[in-house]
Amino acid sequence: MGCIQSFRQCCDRPKNTNVRISLPAVCFVWQIAMIILFGIFIRYNEESDTHWIEHKTSNNISSNIENDFYFRYPSFQDVHVMIFVGFGFLMTFLKRYSFGAVGFNFLIAGFGLQWALLMQGWFHSLDPMDGKIKIGVESMINADFCVASCLIAYGAVLGKVSPVQLMVMTLFGVTLYAVEEYIILSLIHARDAGGSMVIHTFGAYYGLSISWMLYRPNLDQSKHRIGSVYHSDVFAMIGTLFLWMFWPSFNSAISDHGDGQHRAAINTYLSLAATVLTSIAISSLSQKTGKLDMVHIQNATLAGGVAVGTAAEFMLMPYGSLIVGFCCGIISTLGYIYITPFMEKYLKIHDTCGIHNLHAMPGVIGGIVGAITAAAASKDVYGTEGLANTFDFMGKWKDMMPTQQGGHQAAGLCVALCFGIGGGIIVGCILRLPIWGDAPDNSCFDDDIYWELPEDEENNPPTVEYNNHMRSNAV
Amino acid sequence: MGCIQSFRQCCDRPKNTNVRISLPAVCFVWQIAMIILFGIFIRYNEESDTHWIEHKTSNNISSNIENDFYFRYPSFQDVHVMIFVGFGFLMTFLKRYSFGAVGFNFLIAGFGLQWALLMQGWFHSLDPMDGKIKIGVESMINADFCVASCLIAYGAVLGKVSPVQLMVMTLFGVTLYAVEEYIILSLIHARDAGGSMVIHTFGAYYGLSISWMLYRPNLDQSKHRIGSVYHSDVFAMIGTLFLWMFWPSFNSAISDHGDGQHRAAINTYLSLAATVLTSIAISSLSQKTGKLDMVHIQNATLAGGVAVGTAAEFMLMPYGSLIVGFCCGIISTLGYIYITPFMEKYLKIHDTCGIHNLHAMPGVIGGIVGAITAAAASKDVYGTEGLANTFDFMGKWKDMMPTQQGGHQAAGLCVALCFGIGGGIIVGCILRLPIWGDAPDNSCFDDDIYWELPEDEENNPPTVEYNNHMRSNAV
């Protein structure tokens, strides 16, 4: 008891937001560590190495176009845009936190992807011959995916944490992600092409748990800054639209070559289209005069992409995708209207961007849809070869039945939830230490803490003087 | 006479902009209808189905890279960006209608593409074996194309209609488009890779006719809101540039594999480059001191992409593309200067975004250029196989001559015009009914009617009070 109390007292010391030592120190130390670890561990794989020309001959590959680069690079670029512009701009909606939204998003994504290449490499692409990690285009996509989970978590704590805290959160987030992903995909053998469980469920609960641990009872003091202005809402729509448009690439980026990627793109395309309509419908219903709320349009319209992630490469069928999108648009929008205020009031979880509605709930739904779809798979629908191919019933899993696979999918979902919540609570405790330079309660959501801001024209001292001058004349 | 008069009276009842019942009702009913129809009709095609692996073997396809996905998906994504970011942001130029521009664009595109998949599927990809529509990446591109025509139409009525009207307009627009497209491409056997006729001419005249039917004599009351502010013009440039940059993908997205796509991209790239120079030249010439007008830069620079649409996959030759772009930049900019005001004053057609200059005229020019280029085609230039390949002189059309093809192209243009104007007038009549929740004449171009708006800082009541307080002190 005494121990907890003294920890709490320690955490409640006055805040110092000067990050001049801590931020550069963290950046330099970690970047140098990355260089050393990359030097020891990371090499090109056979498709990005100059020996590709020999590899081609020895593997009877007829053309350079068979290089995985041409299968996946366009999708990689779309995913890359989602990570940096999509997530970055989606969070610019706050009236005075656009720099922090897009800038810190940039910082943690830039760091996270390097650490992700290492962590994921150790688990998935370590070459037993020479102990090196071999990377290629698929590694870059996976690194971006991993980073996505940390950016989702950032959404819950947007405006309330320092860049140093974000770096720490990303370091642990990526580490947890790699372990969780390894357990779900390799040990449990669940399939999760678009990461409903691995990325969204994990990332969202990780962020929510951290936000719970960092709960600020006096956040009301910054309440006037939680809101948008007209143009910041338009900026946020840039993020929304790039996420929405490129989500088919996200869900298909690492699916199987051929029909797998093709089908994943179609399913996601359809699911997202349905979500738009139901989000707008519920948004309009929720207001007295039927007016739409930009928060719903910016966020809930994306829920269908999250929820179709796991099942995107399965034979979900076009109408199945529409149904998933239909339901998620409703649930996500209702979440913004009812659940977010409830969570803040009763559960002491403040969720700046509403990631619970956009990622957590749709992610869990996605996991469940995946489990059901997998369990219902049959040779009639998939074909014998197609079934084995889609669910990777090969090697040690070659006798697996679709119903079993459904169970494995469900198990995967539980693992994602546990890692998200458990990891978030632990990391949240660490982040409560008063050494990270986060803002006091009355300065949250304010770029002025961490950024040199330009003098805005309307608040320009000379202009004010000029106005005063005019005013005195008038008087 | 009496009938028309009573219709008119009925239409002139006071406006009620509350869409709280109608908008959600339309969204839900239509989305549920989509789910049912998709359940009955829509399945994956052989390239996106798990049976692809067997299809490959039986068709002697050597590699997954031969899946149509890899030929067309990058272009699809570019087209997708044009539809949602391109058209959406192009219309954000109005000072207080950015939410409506980008938000309603999102809504009707999300709905339209589902309905387009069905309508186009019934006409083009119904499998006679099982009565199902088989979809793949090309269907998604075509659905996006179809939606583009409705978004073009939206440009004419931007700010003057309710979201419910837009949904109705899109429902009929997509239906008309599918019929018109079937007649032009399949019955008449015209070629229209980039849709100068099918998409742009149809869409623009459809929108202009609707705008004519919905003419508001007292729109002057909202005149002060028809205009931009500095930053809304910069937002609109995002739309312009994404349309401009990705237009080569638009025109090449469904061209023939290989040289067809390649040539279409080159022709469009060149045509657009020439348009930029002549638009800017005419814009500068039109002002006393040579200043440029953002409206021209935002819109007229795109005319070359429209006009080269039909002929993009023909042997238009690089200089031919430049000539098309050269002329269209001039015509389109002159249209903004002279024809738009003329149409409003004398023809009672108010065209908010000037789609007559950006889509209608260049679309017709594109149709004519296509007809001439087709008629002038020869085996000398195209090669025997190339000619048959480019114009699809196969099956029942195998004896067709290029000159005949020119005639068919011209016929196609007429069909597009008729469908656009005829359909627009009918749909316009329907939209005049006073049940759709459109804004009164003094509240057009105002997001406040359909959107919950954030309090802007400068108009914030507390700030004003604070200023007043300061002011009294000063006095």
Add this chain to the structure above:
Amino acid sequence: MGCIQSFRQCCDRPKNTNVRISLPAVCFVWQIAMIILFGIFIRYNEESDTHWIEHKTSNNISSNIENDFYFRYPSFQDVHVMIFVGFGFLMTFLKRYSFGAVGFNFLIAGFGLQWALLMQGWFHSLDPMDGKIKIGVESMINADFCVASCLIAYGAVLGKVSPVQLMVMTLFGVTLYAVEEYIILSLIHARDAGGSMVIHTFGAYYGLSISWMLYRPNLDQSKHRIGSVYHSDVFAMIGTLFLWMFWPSFNSAISDHGDGQHRAAINTYLSLAATVLTSIAISSLSQKTGKLDMVHIQNATLAGGVAVGTAAEFMLMPYGSLIVGFCCGIISTLGYIYITPFMEKYLKIHDTCGIHNLHAMPGVIGGIVGAITAAAASKDVYGTEGLANTFDFMGKWKDMMPTQQGGHQAAGLCVALCFGIGGGIIVGCILRLPIWGDAPDNSCFDDDIYWELPEDEENNPPTVEYNNHMRSNAV
């Protein structure tokens, strides 16, 4: 002496910013010249010509997917986005020069790419059989690359020149580029996939030399306009992010099919990630309270992409890329803090966007890294075939050694520097003539000179009157 003095007097005549004759004249004359030259010289190459179908048969190409279009088109589109949105929006940071930034960028890129197709065609793809230039997707990428060097140069003179000056600067810039590129790549046989030397070093020194020649001693009169406002900084981040994200495509766009493109993308991805961390670290260190400066985030984070350009397709190794990015982030940010003010004060070079830090220094570093990496190449690392393939040791260069290649790379860098500085001085002299319509010293960085500006709401005369009215009442 007298001659120089009279030239100087002539240049110091009062400025006339009316470009109503000169701008349209230049646009029309040059566009017509382009049409004529394209008519005489430019044709489709065998991959974009209808004879492709015969070419396929005669060259034993099994599938349309082998068309170069499918290897390069996705990268081309990314590069295209960098040119128009990336460079365009990066320069929108000034509070009142966003129209000029994005609009003139559009103008000169649109013109430049046509002239580049011709100039580069004469040097590189002239068909000796018929004297025609044959263009395809690679030509379009190269034209965009060439334009990039002129847009970099624009960064140095942003806000201080007229559109006519920019057109002239682009005409000469493209010409010089084509010659320099021919010397470096073909005569000297240096490799430069991402153009560290050919594009960035040349472009940056070209722009800086011009800025030096156009030095305005009284630019202080426009000082209050050199700065950003909150939203203009967010707009600039759109440019930054699209440049950052698509840089891997830039550096890999014209690399060798297969492993070359694959490796170039990976190296660039990693280098840029490292740059983000070190830029932010130095930015934070440079301020008393550790606050970040948006200028650094917008610009210095890109330096790693520039510096890895030449060596991107070599076996730089993942850790090598990180080291390059690490160093460049530091150097570039320090450049913004120390070198830019120094250059302005002591060297009389005013560099609006800081291209010396973003392109010049990293470009030179990139050239040096390329030379070292090439000199250190060995058959152990590359493999025999890989070495010949990567460095193109074929034909007349088949006996070249890696150490020699290192020397050739260094020679290439010197050529780029000479062309940039020399060409810039000459073109700068031409641009000093008082006939180009540039702004007087007190009207720089102001869109009002060349653009019809919308009345902004806050400065709206009616609103002001309304306020005055309220004020008098209050008094």
